[in-house]
Amino acid sequence: MQDLPNLFLIGPMGAGKSTIGRLLAAELCRDFYDSDHEIQARCGADIPWIFDVEGEAGFREREAQAIDDLTRRSGIVMATGGGAVIREVNRRALRERGTVIYLYTTVEQQLRRTAKDRNRPLLQAEDPGRVLRDLFAARDPLYRATADLIVRTDRRGPKAVASEIVRRVTKLVDPLQSCKA
Numbered sequence: 001m002q003d004l005p006n007l008f009l010i011g012p013m014g015a016g017k018s019t020i021g022r023l024l025a026a027e028l029c030r031d032f033y034d035s036d037h038e039i040q041a042r043c044g045a046d047i048p049w050i051f052d053v054e055g056e057a058g059f060r061e062r063e064a065q066a067i068d069d070l071t072r073r074s075g076i077v078m079a080t081g082g083g084a085v086i087r088e089v090n091r092r093a094l095r096e097r098g099t100v101i102y103l104y105t106t107v108e109q110q111l112r113r114t115a116k117d118r119n120r121p122l123l124q125a126e127d128p129g130r131v132l133r134d135l136f137a138a139r140d141p142l143y144r145a146t147a148d149l150i151v152r153t154d155r156r157g158p159k160a161v162a163s164e165i166v167r168r169v170t171k172l173v174d175p176l177q178s179c180k181a
């Protein structure tokens with residue numbers, strides 16, 4: 001598994017990027033990074049605070065810097081924030097510096113998985129379902145255009161999804177591996 005490139009997880013809020021990314025890194029004995037966590041650690045404040053004080057534009061600047069820095073590392077697994085694909089510069093860094101995996105789930109699952117968490121400012125709206133649907137319409141094409149692989153997370157738990165990613169990524173990197181003894 002040492003030959004595997006960086007693995008970058010993209011997808012919408014609640015797709016499971018942070019949860020599955022951590023499991024995936026453990027399975028591959030890789031270092032794990034999460035761009036949302038990195039932004040908060042560097043700033044010393046949480047995401048709602050950054051949105052409050054600096055607006056979404058300030059958050060996106062911090063996100064682009066974190067993604068540029070983290071994608072320069074080698075041999076890592078990184079979960080991104082749901083909006084990482086908005087900026088072309090982020091999409092390019094992800095595509096050029098690793099294998100990109102789009103974790104796909106349904107809006108219904110996203111709603112269920114994010115319902116109790118107050119840490120996502122974009123969902124503190126009167127109708128979070130509508131927000132998620134609108135974001136999906138705008139971003140799904142960007143996730144697809146950036147990804148090397150698409151993996152569904154709505155039908156299986158995080159461990160099963162992490163194992164599926166290991167299997168599919170290994171094949172992607174070495175298509176002959178399934179023929180080897």
Ligand SMILES: Nc1ncnc2c1ncn2[C@@H]1O[C@H](COP(=O)(O)OP(=O)(O)OP(=O)(O)O)[C@@H](O)[C@H]1O
Pocket residue numbers: 011012013014015016017018019020036079080081082113114120153154156157158161
């Ligand atoms: N495959 C899955 N099956 C069931 N529950 C899941 C699955 N993946 C993640 N979850 C649950 O969904 C919730 C949100 O997951 P997580 O925080 O990993 O999403 P995320 O993609 O990182 O979201 P964000 O973009 O907001 O950072 C968590 O409670 C997690 O346990």
Ligand SMILES: O=C(O)C1=C[C@@H](O)[C@@H](O)[C@H](O)C1
Pocket residue numbers: 012013036047080081082083084119120121122
């Ligand atoms: O989808 C989004 O735009 C976001 C997703 C989260 O991961 C965080 O990056 C932040 O709450 C914004």
Ligand SMILES: [Mg+2]
Pocket residue numbers: 017018019034036079080081
């Ligand atoms: Mg996350």
